[in-house]
Amino acid sequence: MACAVISCPNLNPNLKASASLSQSSFSAKLHFSSQFSSLSPSPLSLRCNENLLRRRLGGRTSSVSPTFVVVASAKPDSLKIMISGPPASGKGTQCELITKKYDLVHIAAGDLLRAEIASGSENGRRAKEFMEKGKLVPNEIVVMMVKDRLLQSDAQEKGWLLDGYPRSQSQAAALKELGFEPDLFILLEVSEEMLVERVVGRRLDPVTGRIYHLKYSPPENEEIAARLTQRFDDTEEKVKLRLRTHHQNVEAVLSMYQDITIKVNGDVSKEEVFAQIDSALEKLIKQKKATPGAVAI
Numbered sequence: 001m002a003c004a005v006i007s008c009p010n011l012n013p014n015l016k017a018s019a020s021l022s023q024s025s026f027s028a029k030l031h032f033s034s035q036f037s038s039l040s041p042s043p044l045s046l047r048c049n050e051n052l053l054r055r056r057l058g059g060r061t062s063s064v065s066p067t068f069v070v071v072a073s074a075k076p077d078s079l080k081i082m083i084s085g086p087p088a089s090g091k092g093t094q095c096e097l098i099t100k101k102y103d104l105v106h107i108a109a110g111d112l113l114r115a116e117i118a119s120g121s122e123n124g125r126r127a128k129e130f131m132e133k134g135k136l137v138p139n140e141i142v143v144m145m146v147k148d149r150l151l152q153s154d155a156q157e158k159g160w161l162l163d164g165y166p167r168s169q170s171q172a173a174a175l176k177e178l179g180f181e182p183d184l185f186i187l188l189e190v191s192e193e194m195l196v197e198r199v200v201g202r203r204l205d206p207v208t209g210r211i212y213h214l215k216y217s218p219p220e221n222e223e224i225a226a227r228l229t230q231r232f233d234d235t236e237e238k239v240k241l242r243l244r245t246h247h248q249n250v251e252a253v254l255s256m257y258q259d260i261t262i263k264v265n266g267d268v269s270k271e272e273v274f275a276q277i278d279s280a281l282e283k284l285i286k287q288k289k290a291t292p293g294a295v296a297i
Helices: 050-056 091-102 109-119 122-132 139-150 153-158 169-177 192-200 222-227 236-260 270-290
Strands: 002-007 016-021 026-031 067-072 079-084 105-108 159-163 184-189 202-204 211-213 261-265
Touching (some): 079 270, 091 105, 105 109, 105 139, 109 139, 139 153, 139 169, 184 270, 192 236, 236 261, 261 270
Antiparallel strands (some): 002 067, 202 211
């Protein structure tokens, strides 16, 4: 827990406060709502509403500057993780393994976008308008969706695993401005030869929705094999183009997180990949418990 006394002219309405008022002085004890509990340590700007103070003081203003006693708390072992990897890197499998062991809230921007549209939220409606016109959803809309999800109570209490986002330096910068910085950025690295083999061999069962691989996970029988289809972009040419785009984007993102990035060898089995990630997360948890974080004022 961190505590500080500061003076400020305006009170941010997002903060819950209980105030003890008098004619000559004003003091408020601010209890941060849960949405602030797992934000990375960063300076907070607190503001109070002068008109509100006047009403509370019966129209009188004080010659003494308002003084706030700020009490901020955060769950010390709550993990904030980002993970990135090229197409067919096994990122989805690793996200499942991570969330299963560490009980983190898995947040994937693509899934979030679809959920927001289905729910009919304001962000969802705005995103749908762009998609119906065949346009990309602007960064600011996606960033706000991600922000809102990260601020939900389950993500704040359990910690979060942000999957495949941010994908550009501008997105990373936007998240940082909003106060979201990861404890660890995991980058899965897989050789191009392996990725091409994984992608080109993928097949979809249109009846069950299950994904097969002709080499690594073949269909159980001839009936299923006969109905399997291949995605139009699961070709060597298309996957190499997608890989180039991924590498360009990830280099820009890494410049924002270079001090907290771990690169994981993804050419090995899923168990061996997870062992590398698991080791890094266990080490991170020990560090966080040894030096519990506090909100810097």
